[in-house]
Amino acid sequence: MIFKYILKKLLVGLFTIFMLITLTFTAMHIVPGDPISDAKAMSKEIRANLEEKYGLNKPITTQYIIFLKRLLHGDFGISFTQKNRSVNDIIAGHFPVSALLGLLALGIATFGGILFGSISAIYKNKWLDTTITLLVLLGVSIPSFILAALGQLGMIEINEYFNLSIFVVGGFDGIHSLIVPALFLGLSTMSSLSSIMRSSMIEVANSDYIKTAKVKRLSSTRIFFKHQLRNSILPIITFLGPGVVAITTGSFAVESIFAIPGLGLYFVQSIQQLDYTVIMGLTAFYGSYLVLITILVDIIYGIVDPRIRLGEKS
């Protein structure tokens, strides 16, 4: 039964990716401009030479079919802006850094969200709760790149004040230089998760089985960790899917501010430069992995909450 569930999700996912690729390809070619134009205009002949070299003088449908054929071989082609790197090389070279950053951010966001949400719920309506709620509001409203830019400035001020390099302000020099960027990247997701955790915890606290546990005089620690937490976490898991999306898209700006050589930066630049091959390659890549994450989250949800799994059976 689980097998049918997963298979159906995968097929729908595949179709989604196909539509994504086709729509992106179309949009990319409709937009005026092309990868080879530059600030210095070219004569007709020079342009013709370049178009011939890159196959841009063929009709769009032919280009699309060539692209699909290459895609089936896992070949996204060579970047127009970085003429010596294949798109596969770019992904292989930069995705690990982005993935690490994203995982750290997700970890911080999830841990922080659960922690602050729980504290907020336990001390409901006391000053701790109010403070956390206020910070959550800021975290959700202020975009991650503004927080990141301000944070970077703040860290420099602190570094200068103590005349030491306490904080790593940019660059990628190993995992420790990703901690601060990951914090800023995950901040808004952490805020959302915190808020969700709080309401979920409060709702669960009022439920019958918790009241029963209290009546049975079970220790509050046992109640919290064995019953309350596990049930409150369900909405968090649902939110993880969109959370990953938010962190992935947020990474574009954070990578740029902290000079982290990740994939997000390439994605933004490829669109600005209309680098056809990189745009298509990264769209297919990001699309696939986000669809996969969403399917994964659904599966995890099914595992954690037997009701969902059993519900599908009927």
Next chain:
Amino acid sequence: MLKLNVRSVARSILLLFIVLAILSGPCLAVTKPKKITISLEWEPPQLDSTKTADAASYKVLGHIMEGLTRFDKHSNVIPGIATHWITSKDSMTFYLRKNALWSNGEPVTAHDFVFAWRKVVDPKNASSYSFSMYPIKNAEAINTKKIKDLTQLGVKALDDYTLNVSFETPCAYFASLTAFSSFLPVKESFYKSKGEKYAADANDLLFNGPFKLTKWNHGAALRFERNEKYYNQSQTNLDIIDVPYIISEKLPTFNLFRDKKIDIAPELDKDTYRLAQQQGLQLIPFSEGAGVYILFNHDKSKLTSNLNLRKAIAEVIDAEEYVNKIVALPGNKAMHGLVPSCMPGAKLRFRQEFRLHKTKPDLQKAKLYLHKALQELNLSKPPELSLLIDDFRTLDAEYFQYVLRKNLGINVKIDKQIFKQRLAKANAGDFDMVYWLWGPDYLDPMTFIESLLSSWNPNNVGKFYNDEIDKEIKKAQATVNAAVRMPAMANSEKMALGQAALVPLYERAKLYVKKDELENVIMTPVGFNPNFTQAFLRE
């Protein structure tokens, strides 16, 4: 019982000290390598000099390769691989130094230049900068496939160290052109041995410049180290240039500079300028030599093809006010002609030999032009015109919108586009006015005159076609005699301004901050910036 032999203990301690002294001796004698740390704005797209000549790649290539000539800090052309050259009307002969070596020990010869230049014009190579070679005989014919034989290109190695260039048209500025990255030499045997992988990574390149590229982590970091095979070791003062960051954003770059992680922040914008001022940092402007203009669309279907309408608009735009109030960064200067002040004339600078008068906007005159234009165009009220501009120049766009509406009642529709779309629309003629920047390709006023005014240059996106001006330009291109060329170009400029072909705004400068001890960083209008080949760290 253990008898402590004092003498033997003392002897052992003495021996220990002697050993330590010997070991630390060499360490004390070795000097620390002279190193600077910088950042790059972009990952260099292309280190194959025969394919393109974009600024980001040039920044790297300029440090690891050297062409026939180079620029000194005053923008004078000085010997590079060539020690001297002889110019005539139809040809030029370069005499190469005999001690220039590639990083693998092989000598740099005239054949390396011949091979590279043929590659640049080869249509199969599809170089976007092949037009820079067009002054050379048959270059355009080969590049446009009219001639199939590459050896017909007007460049020959008379012997290993003598290069002869024949011209298609006289080229007075050819010496400064050869400093450019598309004219760099390439060792044919090495190029062919690498095939598709040439210039793909640090070890797929040969270096004949002051530095060699020892590390290239794509998109992340680079490292330059002293090239011991370079013929002028005493001129190179730095041992290492480390590039651990590639960031295009100005604020994070400046933040890294403040955090002492990099030694120079090479370009400040308004926000970082303010921050730098607050910090009391020394701000250094350098005139980039680029001109900024508003181009009109002269196509007959557009209203801006009307001379009086253009004159009215040109009259109300106050370049001084624009530079002072809107651009508002030190170093930028209002411009009243097409050619910026750094371009050379016959003996002095072009702008000094052909002075232009600064005039304040005359509102009455402008209104009269507008009135005539409306009559000629059969319009009852001032038209609406579009201004094509980059998406990050909102303030500039709104300024011009305000000026035109206040003084002429012309409504300007701001057409903000990101880079590629702005290029596409400009090339397609889809605009009434376009905010345009032009940086010099070589050190001569012709780069501005021809690109902006000639009917045959594709960069003349406004399609301003004027037979008289074309004739003057051709006159200037038919000789190397400055006494003929400079006045002809000045005349073209004067006629173009009389026709309100475009509205000059300002010549651009860049502001930068650097570590105090870092000296002799070269910044020139033509050439790669910043240039650290002669930089040093003050003790």
